[in-house]
Amino acid sequence: MIENTRVGVYICHCGSNIAGVVDVAEVAKWAAGLPHVATSQDYKFMCSSLGQELIEKDIKEHGVNRVVVASCSPHLHEPTFRNACARAGLNPYLFEMANIREQDSWVTADKAEATKKAKALVAAAVSRVAHQEALNSLFVPIDPNVLVVGGGVTGIQAALEVANSGHKVYLVEREPSLGGHMAQFDKTFPTLDCSACILTPKMFDAGNHKNIQLLTWSEVEKVDGYIGNFTVTIRKRARYVDESKCNGCGVCQEKCPKKVVDEVFEAGLGYRKAIYTPFPQAVPKFPVLDRENCNFFQKGICKVCQKVCPTGAIDYEQPDTLMTVKVGNIILATGYDLFDARRIPQYGFGRLPNVFTSLEFERMTNAAGPTGGKVVLRDGVTQPKSVAIIHCVGSRDRNYHNYCSAICCMQSLKFAHLVGEKTGADVYQCYIDIRTPAKAYDEFYQRIINEGVHFVRGKVAEVTDAARGPEEAGKTIVQVEDTLIGKQRRIPVDMVVLSAGLQARADAKEVGKKFGISCSADAWFIEKHPKLDPVATMTDGVFVAGACQGPKDIPASVAQGAAAAARVLSIIGQGQIEIEAATAIVDETSCVGCKECIASCPYTAIEFLEDLQKAHVIEALCKGCGTCVGTCLSKSIRLRHFTDEQLVAEMIGAMQTMKSFETVEVQ
Amino acid sequence: MKYGYFPGCSLERNAAAYHISSMAVAKPLGMDFVEVEDWNCCGATEYVSLNLIASYALIARNLAQAAKDSTIAQLVAPCSACYLNLRKCDSYMAKSPALAEKVNTALAAGGLAYKAGTLRVRHLLDVMVNDIGCEAIAAKVTKPLKGLRVVPYYGCMIVRPGYSGQASFDNVEQPDTLDKLLAALGAEVVPFSLKAACCGGHMTQISEATGFELIRRLVKSATDGRADLIATLCPMCQLNLDAFQGPMNRFCKTDYHMPVLYFTQLVGLALGIDAKSLGIGSELVDARPALAKIGVEAPPEPEGAPKKPKRDDKSLPMPRMSAV
């Protein structure tokens, strides 16, 4: 506490958000009586420029040297008011905020109680601010390199945007090739563009860009550091193919004798070899040898690929390589998994042969797919004369996933179109709602209506082969209530396509942990703010884009990829970043060198100085969590801006105020 | 292992075969059943249609009676409706203290009380397969049911409860506990999509058209699958599919002859127990011609049955089912 502490107190109305519940005028009047308060007033919107000017004026003209604003959450406006103080020449850390909105007016029904609580919160802040010290932020440089994790359309977009601006990008992709799910699709809605035709040019650009280092068949193992200064360890898995020698001729996979069901790219509908590129336009062109299914690795025989390779590029001894790179920002674009339709036994997927999932159907209609683009039954030969397409499989369903998967309505309409175009079959579309909100989407719906698809409004109850009569024999029967006529219908068809929902990747939680970000209950990565900041996360320097943040279509994914890139470029453009000054500091005179703090720090932000035998906090890594302060046995660590004196003062301010409201009954 | 045993009204008479076959196989398989003293009707689906608190009190009286024996921790019901009622009552009393209080106030008028969760309610099939185990049962089989094509028919109530956090012991849509048991007995298990579809309960008495149609579907599906007989685990299902098969045939103008036995009768046969001691012969659609097929060569596949795929066929791979 300094001599002549003069606190300025400002109680914000926030329109009626606070003033509708808390008697702000009363609180301001009451606060004027608190120790060290030089001026106290209430105002409609403190965050407005006029509101901020009040603060600046009081600092410049009335000698206010401590500021308390009672308003909303510091998450929103702490920077605003700190900047106001700084502009007026007051150190921004001599400011404290009392949250009387999210923590008071928005959660308290009784107005009298809310006003009392507001007073206590203000008294706490006033008491605390008197003990606050001027602090200086740390500025750290930003490494201009960028890591993009995930090589689907979103990751490719983000990588290209950053690379085109002249900065280096490491693009890490888990599968052997770029492309992600979009590479599996046939046509894309609403334009019915061929998916590969629009994606592969971007894939080639990313693969050939001088600023993009492509690391496919690779995964990030470890991430250390903080915004501007991440150290990332990447495992490049062994392809068993020497990339410097391989020319992508494809003879190895042609001659390989081992056929395997391709569960990933072909969605289980087709085959690949043990040594393979997932599809002909793969980027990079180098194949990958699947150890688990290779005759040589499993049984010690074969080696045909090595024998036939014209350049001698097969290397069974090739090890995984670990590389460490330094980047300043990270963009996660890891995409989604398809909902496993086997979890809904009444839909028959996996039991009834002619029930297919959406991804299986995409591969089927794809001209480069296992049936050469022909729509056929599971026998691989027969063309269906009737097809049912079922919406909301695993979505909008509390038994599986509560949310809507955003793309299935459009995808189902697209399927209806493709079935009609390729087979002329009768199409029955079973839905709860038709969700076609984006540009040209509802027009696409109109187009499909025009093509004569039979729309049945009802969520399908079951898909069965148990025929009730001769007209159903040998068919796959869809049982559904046609809710618009209020009758149960049984529709015998040849083929059923399930529009399965999207779900987070199976390892999303582990991946989130690795990068220091959180996942929602449905395991999608959590954005900083769902409306105002959908690509940032609560961890500075780590961004999310595309389906990994929540189900979305290609236009939205591409937009988010570009948005994340723009955010990253703006940080790189600033050249340096301000680190919050609320960091821990070790008093080396009393530190006994026990290293307990080092073990307890969740951010590995404390190092041990061997020569001095003392602990030392690396400020740039420190997040100010306070764990070390509590752990330190000799009470040698202090957390700046959260010192014991400040916290105790805050508590006393609140408690004394609450106590003063208690009325004591005199018997 | 010792269990409380709740036979239910059906097992006294119309499903006596279920009762005596259950008793016949219990000892050889190591299950010790202690019948609940002076148990009353669980109310089936009738009592709860006209009463609320009283219907739960009616069921809870049985739970209270069973819980009197403190050496009993598990209550086994062979009848699916009794099983569902007992489980539901216990579960709802646990979830809703208000309901539990009212039920216990009512029980007190009869000098009884029941604390929700005291007993674990289980179906006989669950106990046999999950406690005794298919392996142990297979080891005791002396007369395997080889050559017998059996439809595993579960009916609706045994796997539902399976909602609102009440766990079902098997998959709610396509269970396979009975399939596994029948396979362990050496029978050929017929794939049956309608394995957990409803037999119609009492609908034959409310609307013949509805009731008989529900029975017809099941019998037709079993016949289409070339089954020799249907294995059931619920007296209502057995009554509907067996006793009402004749009236159903007359109403629907069909001519099905599909015998329906209790799974415990099949277990007994496989363990070498004689048919009479298992109540075989009490079914209205005679099962003996079907049972005569045991040990006999299976007939050749008929024309039009799905053929096994050739080596160079174009068929697309089916999804793997193991990983669910």
Next chain:
Amino acid sequence: MSTTTTPGPGATLFDRVVAATPGDCRLGMCIQCGTCGGSCPSGPDMDHTPRALFALINAGMRDEVLRSNTPWYCVSCYYCTVRCPQEVHITDVMYTLKRIAVQENGFDDSKAPDFSKTFIYWVENHGRAFELGLMGVHMLRHNPFGAFKIAGMGTGMLSRHRMAFKPTRIKQLNGLKAILAKAKELEASA
């Protein structure tokens, strides 16, 4: 929620149904998807599918709801309940609707309610169900010529000793009666 209070005089049919169903039945969460109507084995024979009935309840069309044969055609198979994407306890709601329909005399066809009432008569007076009594009374009242149709089945059952001629009585019938009387008293006063 639950069985604690009956809603006041201004309560809607919806409120009554929810209050009279044990636990949290989630009826208000119905999104009218039709899974229940699609799953119901006896759906095709109902006046209204379960879904349609819930729409009627929401619209407050009391008479039409109580007059509907829908709950009486429910076979209690629970397909609807386990499949409902909003986890509405549909079967429990059907039981509630039966109870309300009988209490308010809203359902015209007495066949199904009588069946339950006859079943209940034997249970309340003996402690056990009595099939011959149930079938006998029911057929006489509602389907006198039907007895001839199932004569073959009847004799088959009797000759195989699958039907008793006399009801079985539990020992502590008085205890049971006291329990049920108390329970009904509690329900009426709620």
